[in-house]
Amino acid sequence: MTAAPPAAHERPAEGSSGTLFVCAGPIGNLEDLTARTLRILGEVQVVACEDTRRTRILLGHHHLQPRLLSYHEHNRREAIPRILASLHEGSDVALLTDAGTPGISDPGAELVAAAFDQGIRVVPLPGPSAVTTALSVAGFSASRFTFEGFLPRKSGERRRAIEHLRDDERTVVFFETPHRLASSLQDLAEVLGGERRVLVARELTKVYEETIQTTLSEAAAIFEARRPRGEFTLVIEGAARRKRTREARERYKDREGGE
Numbered sequence: 001m002t003a004a005p006p007a008a009h010e011r012p013a014e015g016s017s018g019t020l021f022v023c024a025g026p027i028g029n030l031e032d033l034t035a036r037t038l039r040i041l042g043e044v045q046v047v048a049c050e051d052t053r054r055t056r057i058l059l060g061h062h063h064l065q066p067r068l069l070s071y072h073e074h075n076r077r078e079a080i081p082r083i084l085a086s087l088h089e090g091s092d093v094a095l096l097t098d099a100g101t102p103g104i105s106d107p108g109a110e111l112v113a114a115a116f117d118q119g120i121r122v123v124p125l126p127g128p129s130a131v132t133t134a135l136s137v138a139g140f141s142a143s144r145f146t147f148e149g150f151l152p153r154k155s156g157e158r159r160r161a162i163e164h165l166r167d168d169e170r171t172v173v174f175f176e177t178p179h180r181l182a183s184s185l186q187d188l189a190e191v192l193g194g195e196r197r198v199l200v201a202r203e204l205t206k207v208y209e210e211t212i213q214t215t216l217s218e219a220a221a222i223f224e225a226r227r228p229r230g231e232f233t234l235v236i237e238g239a240a241r242r243k244r245t246r247e248a249r250e251r252y253k254d255r256e257g258g259e
Contacts, residue, residue: 018045018092020083020115022108024101024127028206030061037125038062045091048083050098050106058096071095076107080114087120099231101129105149105175130204130233131173137211138171138199138235145171145238151184158184162191169240178228185223188236189216197237203230 021040026032041047042064048071049055055068069086071079087093095102095111102108115122135142148165151174152158165172176184188198194217202210208230212219216236 018087049096134201134233174234181228182223185220199235201233
């Protein structure tokens with residue numbers, strides 16, 4: 001299949017530096033790659049990625065073989081100058097994270113900032129994100145939300161971090177690892193209140209995808225009784241919304257009792 005030509009606004013000027021394309025990739029299902037991102041990945045000279053092995057699987061699935069440069073948390077200081085040098089030489093570079101949109105929970109922002117500092121053009125290519133994917137099926141308002149990344153490892157630090165969110169009216173999104181999930185849910189239930197609603201999303205878009213909408217106390221009990229496996233995203237109802245929901249339910253019960 002012949003790739004469509006680049007859109008005019010995506011073509012660099014003659015003799016200029018290359019363009020840094022910030023590409024959202026699949027969060028699990030390899031088919032969740034937009035047509036535009038697929039085209040760009042087939043046109044760029046270099047792909048900067050966290051794990052070259054995982055990226056080769058993704059690109060191989062789509063029959064693409066660009067040159068890969070490793071760029072992750074532990075080598076970013078050495079990798080950024082190499083990537084910038086490729087851009088200054090006129091090569092277009094695509095930035096890919098292991099899953100989802102770069103810059104959310106990885107060092108992508110540092111590369112983007114360095115590119116802007118050196119006058120290099122940066123183009124975002126939107127697509128999958130575990131944050132917005134989980135929000136879309138949570139059943140809570142997403143008109144205002146905050147993403148808090150991963151909670152601290154130690155319980156004391158974790159509870160203090162949660163305490164700052166206790167009266168927050170926004171929906172809150174966290175990532176969590178399987179081995180800390182049960183203890184984090186327990187701390188969340190104790191600090192925020194066991195009746196607070198939560199969506200626990202596991203392995204989104206993958207074969208064993210699972211979404212559970214329940215209360216924090218019930219979620220803590222579920223994952224205390226079974227061994228969590230996979231990658232988890234938690235979406236927790238905001239404090240004010242929880243209060244309004246409870247009041248609405250009470251009014252509904254009062255009307256039913258009066259009929």
